[in-house]
Amino acid sequence: MSFTNYKEIRPWAKAIQAAVQTRKMPPWHADPHYGKFANDSRLKESEVAAIISWARNGAPEGDPKDLPALPKFAEGWQIGKPDAIFAIPEFTLGSNGQDEQQNFFVETNFKEDVWVEAVEIRPGNRKVVHHAHVWIESPRVAKSETPETPLPNKKRVSFTMREGTRVFAKPDAPVIDDGCNHPDGGMWPGAEPRELGSILGSFVPGKLPEEWPTGIARRIPAGSKIKFTIHYSKSTGKEEKDITSVGLRFAKKPPAQELRRIDLHNSAFRIPANADNHTVTACYTFTEDSDVLSYLAHMHYRGKSMRFEATYPDGKTETLLNIPQYDFEWQTKYLNSAPVRIPKGTRIKLTATFDNSPNNRYNPDPSKVIRWGDNTVDEMMDGWFEFVTPKR
Ligand code: HEM
Numbered sequence: 001m002s003f004t005n006y007k008e009i010r011p012w013a014k015a016i017q018a019a020v021q022t023r024k025m026p027p028w029h030a031d032p033h034y035g036k037f038a039n040d041s042r043l044k045e046s047e048v049a050a051i052i053s054w055a056r057n058g059a060p061e062g063d064p065k066d067l068p069a070l071p072k073f074a075e076g077w078q079i080g081k082p083d084a085i086f087a088i089p090e091f092t093l094g095s096n097g098q099d100e101q102q103n104f105f106v107e108t109n110f111k112e113d114v115w116v117e118a119v120e121i122r123p124g125n126r127k128v129v130h131h132a133h134v135w136i137e138s139p140r141v142a143k144s145e146t147p148e149t150p151l152p153n154k155k156r157v158s159f160t161m162r163e164g165t166r167v168f169a170k171p172d173a174p175v176i177d178d179g180c181n182h183p184d185g186g187m188w189p190g191a192e193p194r195e196l197g198s199i200l201g202s203f204v205p206g207k208l209p210e211e212w213p214t215g216i217a218r219r220i221p222a223g224s225k226i227k228f229t230i231h232y233s234k235s236t237g238k239e240e241k242d243i244t245s246v247g248l249r250f251a252k253k254p255p256a257q258e259l260r261r262i263d264l265h266n267s268a269f270r271i272p273a274n275a276d277n278h279t280v281t282a283c284y285t286f287t288e289d290s291d292v293l294s295y296l297a298h299m300h301y302r303g304k305s306m307r308f309e310a311t312y313p314d315g316k317t318e319t320l321l322n323i324p325q326y327d328f329e330w331q332t333k334y335l336n337s338a339p340v341r342i343p344k345g346t347r348i349k350l351t352a353t354f355d356n357s358p359n360n361r362y363n364p365d366p367s368k369v370i371r372w373g374d375n376t377v378d379e380m381m382d383g384w385f386e387f388v389t390p391k392r
Contacts, residue, residue, distance in 0.1 A: 082247030
C-alpha cells in the first residue's frame, strides 16, 4: 500500500493504529538500552499517542494546508547516476520451483585502484531475486570458496560440501558452538577479517543501498572481478529471466579514510532438533584502534537474537548492539550516530541464539538438526562490522 495522501491512508487507520501501538511499525529491532543509531526509526511516545487518538476519533482528514511536502522518491538508481554499472549475463531460471544459488563473475577491467562511495544492487527480476550479494574478488587475495575450520592443532579441514548449487556444512564436520573458547586462545572459524575478498554490498530484505559518510570510501583494487552471489527463489512456476546489476558511485578524490569491514561468523555450529534457545558465539580481537560505523546481523529463519559485545583492554564490557527479537525480513544495517571508538586489543563477542522449536512460526522443520548452509532453510551466523582505522 501507499501512504501518500488522505484517501490512500484512511482505510488503513485501524491497521496503522495497531502497527504503531505494537511497535511493529516503523520497523526497528535494536534494544533501545544500547547504542545510538542514526537510522533509529522509532516514533516518540507522543507521536504514537497522537496516531492512536487520531484513529480512535474517526481518523479525520485535518486541514490540508498543514500537510508537509511529500518526500522525493528517487526514480531508478537511489544512489544517483552510477559512474559504473556491472551486470550479470542474462540468466534463465527453469520452472521446477526450487530455490537456486548462483555465482556470476564480471570483470571490472579497472587498471588502477578505484574508490567507491556508494553501491546499489538492482535486482533484474524482483519476482525471483530473493537476495543478492556483490563481492570484490581482488587479485591480491586468493579466497577459498568454502570456509575452512581451523582445529586446535591448527590443522585446517575442509568444512563444507556442495550439492547442485547448495553449499552446506558436512554433516560430520567438527562442531563448535562456542566460537570464543579456542583452546589455543586463537580464533575459531571465520573470525579472521575477510577484507579484500569481502562483500561490497547486499540486496537483502529491509536494507538500503550502501552510502558511506563523506570522506570514507571502499577500495576496489585494480584487476578485481565483481562476484555476484544471487539467491533465486523460484515461486512463479514458469521460466524466468534475470539481469541483476550493481551500480557504483566513485569518490571524486581519494578518501580521507578507507572503509574496512569484518565479516565475523561462526560456521561450525550445530543446532539440535527442537532446541528453542541454542547459543552460538564468535569472537574477534581488533588489531588496531578503530572507529566502528555500523553493524549488520545475519541469520536465517531460526535466528532468534544477536548481541554484539565489546570487552575493552581494561576488562570493561559493553554491549554495542542487541537485537532481542531478530527478524529475517528486516536485515537492517545499524548505523552508529557517531563512530564508536574500539581500542586495539578490544575483543568483540557475537552471541546468537536460535529457535529450532515448533514455537518458532517461521521454522521450516523443527525435527531437523541444523548446521551452516547457504540455503534459507539452513542457517548462518554472521555479524558484519564496518569501520575505519584513523591512523592509516
Ligand atoms: C509511522 C510509520 C509507519 C506506519 C504507520 C506503517 C504502517 C504499516 C501498516 C499499517 C502495515 C500493515 C501491517 C499489517 O498488515 O498488519 C505496514 C506494513 C509494512 N510496512 Fe510499514 N509503516 C510505517 C513505516 C514503515 C517503514 C519506515 C518501512 C520501511 C523501511 C515500512 C515497511 C513496511 C513493510 C515492508 C510492510 C509489510 C511487511 C509485513 O507485512 O510484515 N513501514 N506498515
